[in-house]
Amino acid sequence: MNILDSLVTQAATITAIRRDIHAHPELCFEEKRTADVIAARLTEWGIPIHRGLGTTGVVGIVKNGTSDRAVGLRADMDALPMQEFNTFAHASQHAGRMHACGHDGHVAMLLAAAQHFARQRNFDGTVYLIFQPAEEGGGGAREMIKDGLFEQFPMEAVFGMHNWPGGEVGKFAVSPGPVMASSNEFKIVIRGRGSHAALPHNGIDPVPIACQMVQAFQTIISRNKKPIDAGVVSVTMIHAGEATNVVPDSCELQGTVRTFTVEVLDMIEKRMQQIAQHICAAHDAECEFEFVRNYPPTINSAAEAEFARQVMASIVGEDNVLKQEPTMGAEDFAYMLQAKPGAYCFIANGDGSHREMGHGGGPCMLHNPSYDFNDELIPLGATYWVRLAEAWLARPAP
Structure with a gap:
């Protein structure tokens, strides 16, 4: 795998942030602490931010060069109203709330990419880092759009990513057309x-x-x-x-x-x-x-899905980029894809063997009280974000 060295070097720091967020889960539209953590890190790295879209949303703005072209990368950041069964050190400290879908990991992967962008801006244009609240039933993407996300931060396309348990680490999946249901x-x-x-x-x-x-x-x-x-x-x-x-x-x-x-x-x-x-x-x-x-259904635009597939293949090889099997689960990134071209992909989270002592007895599946995000994905997912943005801004304007 062609993972960026800088992302491997900073992995321990970003992992600590991820586990801190996991230990302090917040439900939809209540992600104030999570947003504060994100905003503090982006500011520390010299990335301008905008706060408040969709109540608690955070947008990081990374500019370089003179081009007015831009691309958006999105991570959701809310938790679920469920009790965690895990007892490891970073287990939820709040009864009845848990990061059981890996949104803490999604935030971590985008933060890792943000840190790399802050240090090495190998692109001409703007990368918008969209940290979105309330995916789990609140429609945070819709609310950010209502509050002017795409008017204040005009972008040519927007991309999203979700971890997917069960697949071998090092594999991605993306396809054109419907990938998640209404x-x-x-x-x-x-x-x-x-x-x-x-x-x-x-x-x-x-x-x-x-x-x-x-x-x-x-x-x-x-x-x-x-x-x-x-x-x-x-x-x-x-x-x-x-x-x-x-x-x-x-x-x-x-x-x-x-x-x-x-x-x-x-x-x-x-x-x-x-x-x-x-x-x-x-x-x-x-x-x-x-x-x-x-x-609504999450529908990937064909050109952007193929573009994402090519970026993935450059990182993990053609054989490790799978056809995305549509799922009847739902995702509010659908609203962003109604407004902009883009693609929503899956990154394999492994079989659960990454979990430390103290995890619950159940499988490491989404929305399961024994779930935990696989921190091994952080450098890989961040590499995808970096290479995607760099390649998008380097290609001719659509």
Whole structure:
């Protein structure tokens, strides 16, 4: 692997920063301490900063030469509302909060690149270092954009990266087109009429109505959607009743819908509402249907994905740059890719063998209470950021 020597030399320092952030996780839009740590380091290295976009966002501005060209590199920095099982020295010091998705590592890789840029500016133009809050459900990318991210810091393209457990360290993955799904939520309330459970004919039982509805939703996937299109409807919560001998008045269903295209999403939402309302009507029940669209699908632009692949290949070799398998997980970097060309890639986080004594008993997977970011990735990921920015600004303007 062609990792920059300066990034290997500074790895221990950046690792310490990463572990400090891991020990002090902050939830979406609450990342004040994390933002302070980032801002202090960038300022120490002589990089001008702008704070406050998306509430707690930090943007570092690294300029060199006379060109007005610019590229953006993004790292998310929020944690998850979950309890950590690890007991090593840098485990979370805050109950119910944990960096279980590796955003601490994403910050570290971009900080490592920032330190290199501050010392060796081998480019003509501007690199914007985007430290984004609230990826985990808050839509921090959307909020930074609303606050003027791309107006205040005009850039030709923007790139993102996420660690991916299970793959061998030293491998990347990137592909054009959809790589992560849209994230959407639904809530359906079936209003029947309560009765004694021994006399169900006196009421309108919402529970069997709900059961029919759950089964019918899957026909959308199997019979309304084209087989080659991807889509998921998952009912994940059903709430009804308070006693074994009472038919409840109502039943509530909640869940998620995931798709790679807006067209499939439009169809699923329409059919779900029709099915829910008509099944309720067939049983003389009333229906309240709510559908909330959260994150859009993350879609890499073809030219930028290919550009990223070439940069990766120059670092780890062609054989170690894999085709990115799309996942039904969601990512709010999608909003940035709606506004700008760019690509979102995966960097392999290993099989979990990097974890020190004191880790939890579970696998080192994303959103798992035994997860920990692999610090071996810091020089590699930072090398990718550096080489990507240098190569982008060295190529002819798009």
